[in-house]
Amino acid sequence: MKIIACLLAVLLLPIALADEVATTAEVMAGLSDADWRQPDPDNLLIMRVPQGSIVMELAPSMAPNTVANIKRLVRSGYYDDLAIIRSQDNYVAQWADPATDEDAARELGDALQSIPPEFERNADDVVLHSVASRDAYAERVGFVDGFPAASNGNKTWLTHCYGMLGVARSTEPDSGNGSSLYVVTGHAPRHLDRNITLVGRVLSGIELLSTLPRGTGPLGFYEDASNATPILTVEIDDDRPKNERQGLRVLRTDTRAFARYVASRTYRYEDWFVEPTGRIEICNLSPPVEQQGL
Amino acid sequence: MKIIACLLAVLLLPIALADEVATTAEVMAGLSDADWRQPDPDNLLIMRVPQGSIVMELAPSMAPNTVANIKRLVRSGYYDDLAIIRSQDNYVAQWADPATDEDAARELGDALQSIPPEFERNADDVVLHSVASRDAYAERVGFVDGFPAASNGNKTWLTHCYGMLGVARSTEPDSGNGSSLYVVTGHAPRHLDRNITLVGRVLSGIELLSTLPRGTGPLGFYEDASNATPILTVEIDDDRPKNERQGLRVLRTDTRAFARYVASRTYRYEDWFVEPTGRIEICNLSPPVEQQGL
Numbered sequence A, B: 001m002k003i004i005a006c007l008l009a010v011l012l013l014p015i016a017l018a019d020e021v022a023t024t025a026e027v028m029a030g031l032s033d034a035d036w037r038q039p040d041p042d043n044l045l046i047m048r049v050p051q052g053s054i055v056m057e058l059a060p061s062m063a064p065n066t067v068a069n070i071k072r073l074v075r076s077g078y079y080d081d082l083a084i085i086r087s088q089d090n091y092v093a094q095w096a097d098p099a100t101d102e103d104a105a106r107e108l109g110d111a112l113q114s115i116p117p118e119f120e121r122n123a124d125d126v127v128l129h130s131v132a133s134r135d136a137y138a139e140r141v142g143f144v145d146g147f148p149a150a151s152n153g154n155k156t157w158l159t160h161c162y163g164m165l166g167v168a169r170s171t172e173p174d175s176g177n178g179s180s181l182y183v184v185t186g187h188a189p190r191h192l193d194r195n196i197t198l199v200g201r202v203l204s205g206i207e208l209l210s211t212l213p214r215g216t217g218p219l220g221f222y223e224d225a226s227n228a229t230p231i232l233t234v235e236i237d238d239d240r241p242k243n244e245r246q247g248l249r250v251l252r253t254d255t256r257a258f259a260r261y262v263a264s265r266t267y268r269y270e271d272w273f274v275e276p277t278g279r280i281e282i283c284n285l286s287p288p289v290e291q292q293g294l
Helices: A002-019 A024-029 A064-075 A256-266 B002-019 B024-029 B064-075 B256-266
Strands: A044-049 A052-058 A083-087 A092-096 A129-131 A140-144 A147-151 A155-158 A164-167 A181-184 A198-204 A233-236 A248-251 A289-291 B044-049 B052-058 B083-087 B092-096 B129-131 B140-144 B147-151 B155-158 B164-167 B181-184 B198-204 B233-236 B248-251 B289-291
Touching: A024 A256, A052 A064, A064 A198, A064 A233, A147 A198, A198 A248, A198 A289, A248 A256, B024 B256, B052 B064, B064 B198, B064 B233, B147 B198, B198 B248, B198 B289, B248 B256
Parallel strands: none
Antiparallel strands: A044 A052, A044 A233, A052 A198, A083 A092, A092 A181, A129 A140, A140 A147, A147 A155, A164 A181, A164 A198, A248 A289, B044 B052, B044 B233, B052 B198, B083 B092, B092 B181, B129 B140, B140 B147, B147 B155, B164 B181, B164 B198, B248 B289
């Protein structure tokens, strides 16, 4: 009986929330500090390019070995002076060692050359906070530790939504080591899910990647190296002076407040809408990020 | 019995196609001229900006009155010297009369000031060529006259995929008249479906819109008018000298060749993929466009 009551409560929750008839602006205005989380500074990458900084949060629970390798590369200075060598419209921006001569390519140092794929985790090993959505690519979708994810009940994986950070690889599945990374800058290429390791998402500065001139070579690679954007430095926030650290906070995805946020994106109560939709797709639910103390 | 055989054939078609085990490159290499269509030059808008030209195909079957109004505006020169006044990251680029003083705003001339909403059509009045996809927002998805569309069996509407062209409106549903247009430059904002009139899609030059600097004002409007991109001219291809017309062709969406294309995007047979997905979402199926005679 308890189980049935519990099931009923879960099933009726979206209806109850919908009854609140709150717009997104109203939900956001009603948030308290406890509804937000401050990302662990050891999981924040800050990539400086001439136009500004891009801040990315890593997801060690979904790709522990790859994330550890990326941190090794950051701390050895591997990424400093690399370049964004690819911008493909409605797809990805990618950075890597721009050296075309293999003899001139940087050494990985202490970092691993190959890593067993971390394309997915056993569903039992991670907690997926579900969102009610009929997804084209998976049975269930939701968030794991604040990152968009999908599951078939057996495996759980991060999803290629706008702004997600991934690890480029060649044909061998274990060839992605973090020496080349990409960010999704277009409509979610969900066919990449379970085929490549996602390691996090951009929290701020994505417009610096999404507005890059598109490369004119195959797959959006720049044919003329002078079009590449130089990367000045990549740092981990935890390694920086405390007074220079990012003050970003991210809306938690495991709270009643987030359920209200999801309801407000599902049912559009703003006056402008004539058709309230009543449906949502996981990549149209990007957990809000804000600068603290503003 | 005939009906059952027909149903079976339709149901088994994707499996039969999947048996072909063709990559997208292989499908494209096997196309014949009959698999392509040349858009009606009376439905092609060419918008010139300082960086190049954007070519858009209009969809009169889905929004006849709004498309007719846009053609009136083009032919009266209404759009010439307007500006792209908004670029919101992961959302839209929008153009309009940049005049902030209402007295200085352009007259619509012969064009209508308000048009009854053309957000959707009766399903019986249009032909939707279905694609097998479990869609978050609609019971059925596919293509109408080459444009991505969705249906609930009662109504059919165009979908807000990347590159779709829409008619901005204020709160009144009939206030969209074509004097301000937008193009989707991010992840499909499908909650706008059935809330606003879509009138076509970009066939070429979308990178000129998607890479625009993002506006820093609310909703991505430019706070400084000098950041707006001037529109030099907007013309209908049919009004231009024959030797200057667009030579674009678009893959037809009502053919067996297109079914093969869809299968190749659904099942990824390229060596790189370890998980062939077996699923597809409508906005990840953009009908290919190519320049003829290349």
